Amino acid sequence: MTSLHTIDLIAIAAYFAGLIWIGLHVARRERGTGESESFLAADRNMNLVQTTASTAATDLGGGFSIAMGGIGFTLGISGSWLIAISGLSVVLVSFLMVPKVKRWADKVRGLTTGDLFESRFDRRTGTLAAVVIGIAWFTFAGGQIIAGAKLLQATTEMNLTIAVLLSGTVILAYTALGGLKAVIYTDVFQMVVLLFGLLFLAVPIGLYTVGGWGGIVAHFSANPDTASLVDWGAVGWKKALGWFFSIFPVWFISIAAMQRIVAARDEKTARRAFLLTGVPIEWPLFAIGSTLVGLIARMLLPDLSDPEMATPMIIIELLPVGIAGIVIAAYIAAVMSTADSVLMGPVAIFTNDIYRKFLRPNASEQSIVHVARITTLVLGVLSIGMAYLVPNVLQLILYAYTFGAAGLFFPMLGLLFWKRTTARGALWSMLGGGSVAIAWVIFDEPYAIPSSYLGWFVSLPLLVIVSLLTKHSPGEDLDMF
Numbered sequence: 001m002t003s004l005h006t007i008d009l010i011a012i013a014a015y016f017a018g019l020i021w022i023g024l025h026v027a028r029r030e031r032g033t034g035e036s037e038s039f040l041a042a043d044r045n046m047n048l049v050q051t052t053a054s055t056a057a058t059d060l061g062g063g064f065s066i067a068m069g070g071i072g073f074t075l076g077i078s079g080s081w082l083i084a085i086s087g088l089s090v091v092l093v094s095f096l097m098v099p100k101v102k103r104w105a106d107k108v109r110g111l112t113t114g115d116l117f118e119s120r121f122d123r124r125t126g127t128l129a130a131v132v133i134g135i136a137w138f139t140f141a142g143g144q145i146i147a148g149a150k151l152l153q154a155t156t157e158m159n160l161t162i163a164v165l166l167s168g169t170v171i172l173a174y175t176a177l178g179g180l181k182a183v184i185y186t187d188v189f190q191m192v193v194l195l196f197g198l199l200f201l202a203v204p205i206g207l208y209t210v211g212g213w214g215g216i217v218a219h220f221s222a223n224p225d226t227a228s229l230v231d232w233g234a235v236g237w238k239k240a241l242g243w244f245f246s247i248f249p250v251w252f253i254s255i256a257a258m259q260r261i262v263a264a265r266d267e268k269t270a271r272r273a274f275l276l277t278g279v280p281i282e283w284p285l286f287a288i289g290s291t292l293v294g295l296i297a298r299m300l301l302p303d304l305s306d307p308e309m310a311t312p313m314i315i316i317e318l319l320p321v322g323i324a325g326i327v328i329a330a331y332i333a334a335v336m337s338t339a340d341s342v343l344m345g346p347v348a349i350f351t352n353d354i355y356r357k358f359l360r361p362n363a364s365e366q367s368i369v370h371v372a373r374i375t376t377l378v379l380g381v382l383s384i385g386m387a388y389l390v391p392n393v394l395q396l397i398l399y400a401y402t403f404g405a406a407g408l409f410f411p412m413l414g415l416l417f418w419k420r421t422t423a424r425g426a427l428w429s430m431l432g433g434g435s436v437a438i439a440w441v442i443f444d445e446p447y448a449i450p451s452s453y454l455g456w457f458v459s460l461p462l463l464v465i466v467s468l469l470t471k472h473s474p475g476e477d478l479d480m481f
Helices: 006-029 035-044 048-074 077-096 098-108 113-120 123-156 160-210 212-221 237-247 255-263 267-300 307-318 323-359 365-389 391-417 423-442 451-469
Strands: none
Touching: 006 123, 006 160, 006 323, 035 160, 035 255, 035 323, 035 365, 048 077, 048 160, 048 255, 048 267, 048 307, 048 323, 077 098, 077 237, 077 267, 098 113, 098 255, 098 267, 113 123, 113 255, 113 323, 113 391, 123 160, 123 255, 123 307, 123 323, 123 365, 123 391, 123 423, 160 212, 160 255, 160 267, 160 307, 160 323, 160 365, 212 267, 237 451, 255 267, 255 323, 267 307, 307 323, 323 365, 391 423, 391 451, 423 451
8 A cells, every 4th residue: 555545534534623623622611710721831730641741742742753764764774763862851841940840830739941031130131031042932833733744745645735724723723712721631542643643554564574583584684685684783872963953952951842841730749751752762661662663664665755754654555544644633733743842832932931031921821811812823934934934034943943952051050050150140141152153154164163062162261260259149048949
């Protein structure tokens, strides 16, 4: 089977309709008192399954779910170490960051990264952190929607523009209707279907088809050009180190991580959810399973023009009619689940850090939710438009992501673990590290030094030196952690 059956297409349509129904159901149920807490913080009452599934879906649903099949196809089993690094980051966040942030969030009803920095330092530092991280994550929303649309196009032969409109409409509908709670509910469903379809159907059926791991090893080892595909150490330490520095810091500044910590029922739930996301979900289950699918595709579909289509093509090729459609729908929706999460982050930041703090401090529950819904639609449409039609504008916004990745990591660590960190130290660390990183990008990263790395080399010394040379401002909360 090389294309989806009509039954599969019906399954995809029903799946997407179900996502919209979830958003509508949440919106109807949460009307009235506490509606803004439901929309922006999922009532701070998500259980272990909900928090774990949503945390995992947000990370694995985006680039990883597409990329890992392609990495397995081109690099082989050693590509699984990429997700292992992400898993290590999540595990460390579960021990080092989650308990501190969860206690803070429950104590002061904090919502965003901006709230966190404002609570520890001052409003100026908090606003800068909020704006930078909000713009940075806004960058991803349109790209993730288009990634889902391209999967829809490839598996259904749909026109790309129609696929973008369809996938964008589905995401914006359930996110604008139900907010973070709807996002988390849909993430649970998507993650269960995706992991079941990938790990318990596609991988076993694929291994049976190619003669198990022994068949894979025998096939690729027979040719010196492909022998490295079954070598666990083929990735090399330099590439692995590059992956580490690129991926490891992300969880410490992730707006999606902040939202899941805030939304969890309690500290224990949040800590366990992040730990389970790292081990066993990210590694070894997803890491090894997804690269195995790429290797199986390399054997069964060696002429595949786009390696990143390895996973959806194997699903179509191996799974029964109907089930293939449901798993493809979950695969597409899981890719888009990153879009809804990164979209909810900027929505929360604008609604909480700009509208509620500066524009209308006495806003009612209904007003806050109304503004949040409008912001969801506006930012969603803008992000899709810029990613799809205005690549030059998108490049400018991508600078914000570079700024955030390079400028926020060490101030976050200082906020959490170094009491001597001052508001000025955090502010200049953000500004200096982020600005140097952007300048390095503009000059096309001379000497092949990644911009984020250079930004860290500036950000850390600035944090330490300025903090040691300045005094704490009166508004700083030195005993927060």
